[in-house]
Amino acid sequence: MTVNVGFIGLGRMGTPMAENVVAAGFPVCVYARRSEKAKEAAELMGVSVALSPREVGTSAEVIILMVSDEPAVRAVLDGSDGLLAGLREGAIVVDMGTTGISGTRWLAEAVKSKGAHLVDAPVSGSTASATAATLTIMAGGAPETMERVRPILEAMGGSLYYMGESGTGAAMKLAVNAVIFALGQAVSEALVLAEKTGVSRETAYDVFENSAVAAPMVKYRRAAFLTPETTPTAFDLNLANKDLGLIQELASSVGANMPQADVNRQLIVEAIAAGYGDSDMAGMAVFLRSGGTSV
DSSP states (O other): OOOOEEEEOOSTTHHHHHHHHHHTTOOEEEEOSSHHHHHHHHHHHTOEEOSSHHHHHHHOSEEEEOOSSHHHHHHHHSSTTSHHHHOOTTOEEEEOSOOOHHHHHHHHHHHHTTTOEEEEOOEESOHHHHHHTOEEEEEESOHHHHHHHHHHHHTTEEEEEEEESTTHHHHHHHHHHHHHHHHHHHHHHHHHHHHHTTOOHHHHHHHHHTSTTOOHHHHHTHHHHHOTTTSOOSSBHHHHHHHHHHHHHHHHHHTOOOHHHHHHHHHHHHHIIIIITTSBTTHHHHHHHTTOOOO
């Protein structure tokens, strides 16, 4: 059965994800806050472009959100031109960004008030993973709703995990990100340590990639660590700070002690204060080389 898909959010991750949904044969309508971005992407993909989130809601049975945070989600849903104003009864909203638990709960209730359903399905992976449709997707929601959107999710990801009830996908994404931020900080510190003892940056990273610490992230973020001056930002420290705040909020609500996450956020806040907020996460190594941090 053909399902009309609406895709809202055409950033570094959203654009290739939308392209893969189109490639899988689904009719797609796209929307982005910047209308010129939406028109350009729509032309390249050969799909229709909506002038508002409301228009997406009136035309699509499944609406995918790939925006930055809870305020961005609320901006998409609220208002006379918002998604809620046009959302069909029985439609499914799939939130694939890192919205957090409280934002996901609000979204679930908002969608339910319109007789629609929510699947929280955040992703883990790089822009290269998004392009290659090999993202890891962690989904939460009613089992029957999840099954209805499975073919669409499988068009974007290489691994799809059903986590359980609504909110569990969002929680699992924060757990994954806690490890990502810890690993990124550890690599930054260790790389600077090796450099200060006379080992070349490239040689040190060669060892990282071929040792027990060679996680996939270490491999695909090589350029960001070795040549931060010329490598495009994939995930900036401002976003990392936002996500660590969500991690701390979740940890507090469930009584989980996460001292490493607390320290990692403190360090990132210091780097942002020093002017590194728009830098890639690997910019923590640049910050440390400069002698930054009071921790």
